[in-house]
Amino acid sequence: MKVSIGPKTMALPTPTWLVGTYDAAGKPNIMTIAWGGICCSKPPCLTVSLRSATYSHGSIMARRAFTVSIPAESQAAKADYCGIVSGRDHDKFAACGFTAVKSELVDAPYVAECPLVIECKVIHIVEPGLHTMFVGEIVDVKVDEAALRDGKPDPLAVKPIVYAPEDRCYYGLGANLGQAFSIGKELK
């Protein structure tokens, strides 16, 4: 029996990502978002959505670039903090004890302490309503050496954070359920 809960921003899983930008003065800033996802394979692209009222929004509009730093489970409280306060009047890197690294590829900083970072240049801007959706072309992905397994990011080492809308809690990653393009073959 299904119950209607109305037209809400509810989907699972949604990510917990830190969007990195430089403001007009060149100060590095990060903002936590859950509205985003990969949107294209060639070129590799992802979207991040921000309200125009946010400080980071203006920075992305001006620099046409951003990074996504993916925090680990152990950084959940810091990630939450970066979604509570504004870069207008807080130095979030300093408050979190994070190190801002200037990307060599795009005009934005990333978080040295996050296990996985993605560098993006903006190629489309879409305005569906309250949020602006920035489509970023992924120009590089960088991973902590310790989080690699056979040259690929190991999700159980990265330990990304899942955000759950409505419930408004963070979750870790659970058990490996099996290999994609493989465990479904039994149904063919």
Added chain:
Amino acid sequence: MKVSIGPKTMALPTPTWLVGTYDAAGKPNIMTIAWGGICCSKPPCLTVSLRSATYSHGSIMARRAFTVSIPAESQAAKADYCGIVSGRDHDKFAACGFTAVKSELVDAPYVAECPLVIECKVIHIVEPGLHTMFVGEIVDVKVDEAALRDGKPDPLAVKPIVYAPEDRCYYGLGANLGQAFSIGKELK
């Protein structure tokens, strides 16, 4: 020490969603995607990205509607199957033992057996490259009564599947890491 792995479609977490559509003959179809996410709060919207070569792509273009059925952990093999074969020559609902329910709100079917379903009408179409990104306005969310806690979807009851690109494995949801807009207050 970070290692560059190049411009890849790598981000964590990405979702495992079943996109439901009707084809030209009215046959219900579902396709598994991981390229998608919420993109706006007002109106509530999400994106799903599909290659134009897929059968579902033509169905969404024609009907301007789709659903997202969120499979549970126990449905991982079925979800994988729905990403392996095409609705052009397979009845995926039948193969999975899934029941297609006609949405009363949009011109698309959803999966009765999935714990959480989202009904969308297409309001924007963006073409970043190989994939077409469909922006769907969420017109309703329906949840299994058993997966509700205090009137909201309980992620640990829904048990959504996380997909990990590159690694190409599915994962379950892990432990609750804390309340959003709360656990970060200690850093203020």
